[in-house]
Amino acid sequence: MASQQVSGTGTKRSVRTKINPYEMLLQQLDLVREQTDIPAGTWEILRRAERALEVSLPITRDDGEVEVFTGYRVQYSSARGPCKGGIRYHPAVTLDEVKALAGWMTWKCAVVNIPYGGGKGGIICDPTRLSERELERLTRRYTAMIFPLIGTMRDIPAPDVNTNSAVMNWIVDTAGLLHGEPVPGIVTGKSIELGGALGRREATGRGVMVVTLGVLQRLGIDITKARIAVQGFGNVGSIAAELLAKQGAKIVGLSDVSGAYYCPTGFPVDEVLRYTATSPGHLLAGYSARGVEEITNDELLTLDVDVLVPAALEAQIVTENAKDVRAKVVIEGANGPTTPEADLILAEKDVVVVPDILANAGGVVCSYFEWVQNVQCFPWEEEETNQRLGRVMQRSVDEVWKLAKERNVSLRLAAFILAVERVAQAIRLRGIFP
């Protein structure tokens, strides 16, 4: 696609276990339910998406043939504010996946306490099979079809797996044309020239770094002695690896859809980034350096490291490989990378898992800053964005950590309790219409 690197390029979905992400979300909610006294009726609200739209998307391919794609936009909750969440282009997108991702966005925005609900969108497509012009036509058609749902105070899309600022630029342009005036706050993750926030591209990876530092410090692990493996070298994994390496950590494992690589002495991440800037598909394939060996995706996930950062797709740490995970800490850069069963296995092994809704929230926090700047027509300096992002992430780690200690529960359960109770409280305060 475009010359920019696509966001969140992940490692191949596990073929072993077919997992329905929405079932996973419901299982997670059941665990939270045991820990709270939220009324039964509110649980019924929390378990469902408010609204789901399926759209049919015909485009003319470059060869003149018409091909019809399917897309979705799900608004899971608007109890705490406008719905917020990215758009994913992937062949494995399903309505249930988009619903789950929209639900996770709801808890994510609540756990970091930004005034948003949760939403998500997706198109079933393989963007590597589409030319840039085809991708533009598909994006503009999708924008037109979900236009009745989105809006600056209604539902604000953003990048997710395989979408980037170029895609967001087409969305903001199409939405502005349909609206009759520019609507910069209708989407985040845009190019700076169109109202994007300085620092947004790096924000999810930066958040992963801040959370990792906060958790390692609490566990008494020195970052400069930490060995880290990162699964996925897209927008999240590559930047997290780069920033963690800058903090002195040794990045010994890296992977993307093209393969996984091990370098016991630590990858020169800057050099790897220079390689993927121009490599075919911006992939790691073909990268070679002294001491680097190719391994399997499973070997990467089970490397003998201090920290494992799964930053690709959901359901990567599953029943079959969880028992072999040797990391002391798992920082979930991706959404839903650990299944609930695998989570139990990791807990038995005393692996500290920092859940996705906290670990990767840096992206949406920065999206919120972008939106605030758009609404106020007042751009900030990058330093201000980074400082505020750091503060929100540190405060959130602190709150989740304290609750986990108080209730003697995992960080995941603590984050979910905090988030779900905040959403439940908003539902209670609003009352039920009519």
Ligand code: GLU
């Ligand atoms: N797609 C990102 C996520 O899953 C960012 C969403 C946003 O910025 O709205 O958190």
